[in-house]
Amino acid sequence: MKNFTVLRNIQSFIGHFRYNYSMQRSRVSTIKNLDTGSVPGNVILIGMMGAGKTTIGKLLASQIGKTFVDTDHEIQERTGVRIPVIFEIEGETGFRKRETEVLREIVQLQNIVLATGGGAILRPENRALLRQHGTVVYLCAPVSELQRRTRLDKNRPLLQTGNLHARLQELYTQRDPIYRQTAHIIIDSGRQGVRVLVQKLIQKLLQFKPERTEHPPRQPSPNKESE
Template identity: 60%
Template sequence: MATPDPQPNSCLPLPGNIYLVGLMGAGKTSVGRILAKRLGKTFIDSDHEIEQRTGVRVPVIFEIEGEAGFRKRESSVVQELVQLSEIVLATGGGVVLDPENRRALRSTGTVIYLRAAPTELWARTRHDRNRPLLQTANPLAKLEELHRSRDPLYREAAHLIVDTGSQAIRTLVSRLERELRARAQAGPADASEHQLSTLD
């Protein structure tokens, strides 16, 4: 007797951790919440986790301890969170500055780089006063500077690179879910990055 074709498994949980990296405004938190629900995982935002533990907002930590102090806290939290199972983790934009963070993320889960042009990021963040690094006379120039310096680091850490463009969040999540499930069916991902082009 012929074996029936397996039914689509889009509702089944997907094993492993998912880590979202990218600059501020890339959509890591918005994408992460929906993606976690679809994949049957727990969503965690590293910045929110830091705020919960310290009892103060990220801008206050920057003001009191400086960026170096915040990065130290961030690294400690990330190194702890990657020990968890079945999570979708939205990381802070500067998490990749520490090579130990890059190694920890890449070796314990699938890293997805949500990439967007600085002009798009500026359009999304220009009214947000909770971005310490953008409290400058020229925030767009700061975003361009951050993109130049961090893009190579995001690429180094990433297994998947996704140009977010102007597509709707749910459209982007659907693309990611399909790609992740296809990769899971195909077996272990190879060491090279896999580029996802922006939908027209």
């Protein structure tokens, strides 16, 4: 019965999301002619839970004049429920399907800073989408710091475990190579404060030179710039 009610909520909020989403699209189209600074195209943040994708993404977007979008937030808006409820009803597989659907749409937007979910890079289709539609930045932080930042959070279902450090270590070992392969730029987000980090990231983005042979207008090169 509880599941049925939640599923009805999911359906009823789809219409609500479509409205929000079309509003967001029109906001994007109204800002796209403004001077958005010299960082071209979309900036896409990837990395582990707690790496700072949402936190850094918001500040970065405001500093370089782009629209901030967060896939986790969009999924919650569409369904009308929090991520743990989606995991509870549909499992991780259901959540991943929703994540891909949302990503396919969001990457079509222009001039955005996109904070992805920590597991968004797990599907090859998603990795290709991200690389084709923006400069992909891996925010890299050590497990001890990720643990410190996420230990009180109840909204990350994969971290609701008796041994948080072991769980994060397991995910890190599995994902770190994938984040590195997917990224155009890698930056340490573990040891520096948010403002300093955003300034350094802007410098890296400004220095980044996409290859001309890649997808126009700003398809980035496979060369990584690591700190």
